[in-house]
Amino acid sequence: MSSRSTFIGAVEIGTSKICVLVAEHSGSEVAIIGRGECASRGVIKGAVVDFKAASECAHAALEQAERQAGEKIEEVFLAQTGGHLEGFYNEAAVSVKAADNLIDHSDVRTVCDLALLRDLPFGRTVVHNIRRPFRVDGRMIPGSPVNLVGQRLEVGYWTVHGQEQRLADTINVIKGFNLNVREIVLASLASGYVVTSPEERQHGVLVIDVGGGTTDFALYRDGCAHTTGVLPVGGAHITNDLSIGLRLTQAQAEKLKLRHGRATVQTKDKAQKVWLDGNFAIGDRQFSQQAIEQIVAARIEETLQVVRQRLGAAFRPETCAAGVVLTGGTARLPGIAEVAARVFGVPAHLGEPPVWVAENLREPGHHTALGVLYCGIKAQAEHGQSARRGRGFFSSLRELFTHA
Amino acid sequence: MNHNELSLEPRVLADRAVAIKLVGVGGAGSNAVDRLKMENLARLQLAVINTDFQALSSSPVQEKVLIGLGITRGLGAGGDPDLGRQAAEADREKIAKVVKDCDLIFLVTGEGGGTGSGAAPVVAEIAAESGALVMAFVTMPFSFEGGRRLKQAEEGLKALRAVCDAVIPLPNDVLLQEASEGETVLDSFARADAWIGRGVKSIWAMLSKTGLINVDFATLRQTIGARGGKTLFGLAEGSGDNAMADAVAGLKVCPLLHTPEFSRKADRLLVNIIGGAGLTMHKVNELMTAVTEQFGRDSHIQMGAVIDEEMGTRVEVCILGTSDMGRGGNIRRPVAPPKSRPLPAADPAGASPAVTSVTVVPASPPSTPPTRGEAKILNVAPPAQEEFGFGEVESRGTFEKTDRILHDGHDLDVPTYLRKGIKIHI
Numbered sequence: 164m165s166s167r168s169t170f171i172g173a174v175e176i177g178t179s180k181i182c183v184l185v186a187e188h189s190g191s192e193v194a195i196i197g198r199g200e201c202a203s204r205g206v207i208k209g210a211v212v213d214f215k216a217a218s219e220c221a222h223a224a225l226e227q228a229e230r231q232a233g234e235k236i237e238e239v240f241l242a243q244t245g246g247h248l249e250g251f252y253n254e255a256a257v258s259v260k261a262a263d264n265l266i267d268h269s270d271v272r273t274v275c276d277l278a279l280l281r282d283l284p285f286g287r288t289v290v291h292n293i294r295r296p297f298r299v300d301g302r303m304i305p306g307s308p309v310n311l312v313g314q315r316l317e318v319g320y321w322t323v324h325g326q327e328q329r330l331a332d333t334i335n336v337i338k339g340f341n342l343n344v345r346e347i348v349l350a351s352l353a354s355g356y357v358v359t360s361p362e363e364r365q366h367g368v369l370v371i372d373v374g375g376g377t378t379d380f381a382l383y384r385d386g387c388a389h390t391t392g393v394l395p396v397g398g399a400h401i402t403n404d405l406s407i408g409l410r411l412t413q414a415q416a417e418k419l420k421l422r423h424g425r426a427t428v429q430t431k432d433k434a435q436k437v438w439l440d441g442n443f444a445i446g447d448r449q450f451s452q453q454a455i456e457q458i459v460a461a462r463i464e465e466t467l468q469v470v471r472q473r474l475g476a477a478f479r480p481e482t483c484a485a486g487v488v489l490t491g492g493t494a495r496l497p498g499i500a501e502v503a504a505r506v507f508g509v510p511a512h513l514g515e516p517p518v519w520v521a522e523n524l525r526e527p528g529h530h531t532a533l534g535v536l537y538c539g540i541k542a543q544a545e546h547g548q549s550a551r552r553g554r555g556f557f558s559s560l561r562e563l564f565t566h567a
Numbered sequence: 568m569n570h571n572e573l574s575l576e577p578r579v580l581a582d583r584a585v586a587i588k589l590v591g592v593g594g595a596g597s598n599a600v601d602r603l604k605m606e607n608l609a610r611l612q613l614a615v616i617n618t619d620f621q622a623l624s625s626s627p628v629q630e631k632v633l634i635g636l637g638i639t640r641g642l643g644a645g646g647d648p649d650l651g652r653q654a655a656e657a658d659r660e661k662i663a664k665v666v667k668d669c670d671l672i673f674l675v676t677g678e679g680g681g682t683g684s685g686a687a688p689v690v691a692e693i694a695a696e697s698g699a700l701v702m703a704f705v706t707m708p709f710s711f712e713g714g715r716r717l718k719q720a721e722e723g724l725k726a727l728r729a730v731c732d733a734v735i736p737l738p739n740d741v742l743l744q745e746a747s748e749g750e751t752v753l754d755s756f757a758r759a760d761a762w763i764g765r766g767v768k769s770i771w772a773m774l775s776k777t778g779l780i781n782v783d784f785a786t787l788r789q790t791i792g793a794r795g796g797k798t799l800f801g802l803a804e805g806s807g808d809n810a811m812a813d814a815v816a817g818l819k820v821c822p823l824l825h826t827p828e829f830s831r832k833a834d835r836l837l838v839n840i841i842g843g844a845g846l847t848m849h850k851v852n853e854l855m856t857a858v859t860e861q862f863g864r865d866s867h868i869q870m871g872a873v874i875d876e877e878m879g880t881r882v883e884v885c886i887l888g889t890s891d892m893g894r895g896g897n898i899r900r901p902v903a904p905p906k907s908r909p910l911p912a913a914d915p916a917g918a919s920p921a922v923t924s925v926t927v928v929p930a931s932p933p934s935t936p937p938t939r940g941e942a943k944i945l946n947v948a949p950p951a952q953e954e955f956g957f958g959e960v961e962s963r964g965t966f967e968k969t970d971r972i973l974h975d976g977h978d979l980d981v982p983t984y985l986r987k988g989i990k991i992h993i
Contacts, residue, residue: 207969246972395972396979403964404982408991410819413965454991461983469974 170196172228172236172342173536175350176217176333177244178206178376178399179492181224182532184524185232188540195524195536197232199224208395209245209377211332218339225340238345239337240539242353242531243290244377246395247326253281254295254319266299266308270316278320286327291349293321293388305386323349323391346539351379351391353534354490358514359383363485369478369507370514371470372531373463373493375399380470382477390477394469398493401462408458409450415439419455426463427498428456463499467506480508490514492528585774585784588669589767590694591615592687593651594622594643595677595706599760601626603767610775611767614665616690618654618682619643632665634658634686644681648719651685659693666694670784671774672701673767674731679708679716684723692730700788702770703731704763707738710988714976733791733798733889737762740988769802769885773839773871779846782839782871790837790869791889799833799862799888810842810882811850815857818884833862833888839871841885843878854884862888 168189175182185197201224205213229236255277259266279292297304299313308316334344355370364383372379378394401424406416423437436449471478486509489499494513503511516525516533524533589611591600597615614630617623620641623631633641635654644651655662666672672694676683687703694701705724708716728734739759750758773782791798801821805813838858840851851872859868963969966980973979977986984991 207966208972212969246970394979399965400980400982403966403980404984407964407982408984457989457991458982458984461987461989465979465983465987469979472974 170232170234170237171345171536171539172225172239173242173532173539174221174225174239174337175242175353175532175535176206176211176221176336177203177374177531178209178397179203179374180528181217181221182529183221183224183228184529184532184536185228185234185236186536186540187232187234193536193540195521196234197228197230198524199226199228199231201227203375207376208397208399209374209393210247210329210395211336214332214336218336221336222340225342236342239342240346240348240535241333241337241344242350242535243325243330243333243347244350244374244379244393245325245329246377246393247329248290248323248349248393249325250321250323250391251281252319252321252390254278254317255280256315256317259314259316264312264314266311266313266316268309271297271307271309274316274318275320278318279322281322283322283324287324288327288330289322289324290330290347291321291323291352291391293323293352293391295319295321295387295389296385303385321388321390346542348535348538348542349379349381349391350374350377350531350535351381351393352388353532353538354379354514354530355381355383355388355488355534356538357516357520357530357534358488358490359485360517361386363488366484367482368485369474369483369487369509371467371487371489371494371503372491373397373466373489373499374491374531375493378466378470378491378493380474382474382483384482390474392470392473394466394473396462396466396469397491400466401459401493404458404462405455409454411439419450420459423450423452423455424459424496425456425498426460426496426502428453428460429498430456459496460498460502463493463496464502464506467503471506478507483507483509487511488514490527490530494527585671586610586612586669587671587673587771587774588612588614588666588699589673589675590665590690591617591628592674592676592690593617593680593682594619595680595683595756595759596675596687597622597626597628598756599675599677599704599706599763600628602757602760603764611771612669616655616662616665616682616686617643618651618686630665632658632661634661644685646716646719647681648685648723651681651683651687652689653685654682655686655689659689662690662693663697666690666697666699669694669697669699671770671787672699673770674701674703674727675705675763675767676703676727677706677708678720678723678727678736679712680719684719684726687723688726688730691727695730695732700784700791701731702733702735702791703727704735704737704766706759706763707736707740709739710986733800733887735766735798735800740985765802766800766885769839769841769883770887772841772873772875772883773885776841776873776875779872779874780870782837782869786837786869786871787887790835790887799836799886802883802885804881804883806879806881808880810880811854811857814882814884815854815861818858818861818886835867835869836862836886836888837869837871839873839885839887841873841875841878841883843880843882844874844876845880846872846874846882850882854882858884858886862886 168187171186171188173184181201181203183199184195187194187196201220203220205211205216211217255274257270257274259270261267297308298317299308299311300315337344351372354372359368359370365386367384370381374397376397376399378397381391382389402413402416402420405420406413419439430453433451433453435452437452438447438449440447487503487507489503500511500513516530589600591597597617600613600615613628615626615628616632616634618635618639620633623633635657638654638657639650644654674687674691676687678684691701691703708720724736737759774784801818803814803817803821805817840854855870963980971978
């Protein structure tokens with residue numbers, strides 16, 4: 164690593180807001196020195212639909228962050244989300260070559276290459292190859308299997324892939340600001356990294372990032388990401404439900420959601436009403452608190468149930484000892500942890516970043532950008548250290564800017 | 568003209584040339600008409616068309632037509648739209664007799680079944696050919712009635728939209744939202760019928776009662792007589808001191824208008840207000856401001872006000888709007904002249920369509936001159952109407968223009984509470 168410090172921007176282009184963090188990275192130290200945030204436009208369900216509007220917002224956020232940092236961003240790490248991201252699992256096994264059954268580097272390389280052979284459908288590109296732990300004769304090896312003795316070496320990869328054009332859309336937004344995207348990081352992995360501890364990931368934990376337009380989830384088992392997914396349903400859907408159900412404009416529904424939304428139906432009294440504005444102005448209307456809660460609760464519960472169904476057999480309460488961790492802007496809804504605990508049958512709590520994260524960055528809405536920064540740096544470090552496939556899943560983050 | 572069942576007609580037509588007929592098709596449609604029969608609206612003729620003899624025989628309506636006797640043997644269509652359509656096709660003459668000599672036909676039907684989905688479009692087509700303005704009120708099935716019925720209902724609705732001037736769907740699911748905990752099935756269906764009844768009644772009142780600011784048949788035709796757009800229909804009432812405010816609030820929750828606010832914009836809007844003798848200009852102004860604010864300030868607005876002594880302090884508002892939805896523009900409905908019209912001269916408002924003429928040639932271009940630059944598209948087959956934001960599949964709100972997210976055959980963009988039939992007390 165160079166001794167000169169680099170200025171890195173971690174960007175999350177979300178459906179509700181665009182968040183930029185600027186960090187000064189010098190060798191082993193990282194300091195966050197600037198932050199920019201801008202309400203997002205032209206992004207629906209995590210995908211850029213209006214390039215111009217999205218660019219304007221992103222550039223405003225980038226500028227703000229640069230101004231605050233007093234430095235120019237040199238490269239960007241970008242979070243990726245959107246319904247187009249999918250994943251599959253592929254595994255391979257080899258017999259150990261050496262006569263004494265001692266596994267060496269070439270065995271590891273062969274088995275990894277074999278496991279990554281599966282072709283992608285046309286028009287799709289790999290975002291991450293996440294390696295699950297090696298197995299030697301069926302025994303799980305948390306670290307590297309090199310120099311262990313065994314006859315059969317197995318490995319599997321969870322490959323996250325997305326549509327090339329959609330990926331290029333977000334990257335082009337950043338390129339429009341004359342910046343290069345150095346790394347792209349799956350949003351669920353980024354926030355998962357921030358809100359869980361290594362111990363939790365070892366015991367098994369499910370991170371659900373309920374954002375504005377998407378719900379990103381990552382299931383960790385045995386210390387690494389096992390399954391990830393994106394469900395393009397988020398807080399905007401709750402707003403839309405309220406707007407249809409109570410016949411409000413989107414803006415009014417949004418306000419009502421933030422003020423009176425609840426993920427569980429707690430109000431028993433049908434007659435209990437809340438004001439839309441509460442400022443005694445003309446045109447203020449009353450709504451039944453119960454109706455609001457019913458609409459929101461139905462959506463939240465369903466969203467979590469769909470996540471559980473998408474995870475399928477990968478999620479079992481026994482292998483998810485550390486429970487469910489919720490993050491993202493919609494996780495601020497009161498009672499959401501309760502619902503998650505009920506749906507998944509394991510304890511659930513709201514994600515907290517590590518204690519060293521500064522007070523003004525602890526909001527759940529910032530977790531992804533924070534995670535992107537650290538995942539990106541970690542990946543960079545590992546790229547620098549070795550050209551070969553390294554340990555840990557972060558090393559398999561792809562440098563996409565060369566392809567885009 | 569001297570059929571038994573139509574014996575009243577000449578007298579009815581003698582004082583006003585607008586002949587309105589309410590035609591119920593299928594089981595649900597007949598039930599709704601039966602219910603309205605109790606209301607005894609003068610000048611409103613009623614008829615029911617069904618494939619089920621048993622259901623017909625119990626109807627109190629005078630004019631009953633059994634169709635498809637040779638196909639269903641009078642035993643109903645059994646939920647098969649094809650059978651319903653065949654039955655109607657087989658008895659075109661009978662249907663033509665029912666819809667003959669009418670200016671406005673309300674078609675009432677319940678989508679999802681055999682006769683409703685299959686026969687109703689045929690009836691509408693025959694009615695349109697005869698020169699009448701056809702407005703259809705249709706109930707959409709409950710989600711719990713199953714996907715097949717819903718699919719049939721949507722196909723039926725689409726077919727109906729292609730031949731009607733206005734189609735006003737009433738999703739039963741929305742009624743479920745309104746229902747109280749202990750409401751019986753009977754009550755729920757009665758509620759659906761009641762809404763249809765209110766809709767028909769308000770238009771009937773608009774046309775038959777002479778207003779302070781009169782809305783006549785021509786105005787109605789002007790407003791809805793263009794196909795290929797959305798239809799917006801809502802009504803509400805209020806009473807007492809805050810009658811106007813109540814009415815405006817009522818409009819906001821009218822199930823016939825069950826759509827989020829951003830799509831409630833109409834290009835042409837007809838607003839009719841029925842009030843007691845105490846209706847003041849000030850109040851009318853107040854209401855019109857609120858209504859236009861909500862449904863489109865730039866629209867072409869027709870307004871009517873009717874004074875009805877019986878209303879007392881009550882006020883009833885009925886809005887009817889259409890909007891042109893892109894897609895090659897709207898097509899003025901070809902107004903085919905009726906074959907023979909009794910008493911054509913007695914037409915005070917000059918309202919009815921072009922009178923006297925030769926036999927009807929349905930496929931030929933209309934006899935009325937095309938208006939407002941619509942000439943170029945007149946020969947194009949009428950497009951199916953734009954799907955209106957009603958019912959399960961369609962209310963996606965802001966996500967209207969985005970890809971669907973399908974999970975287990977459900978569109979996740981549609982509000983969960985709607986898909987699961989959770990009752991919301993507004």
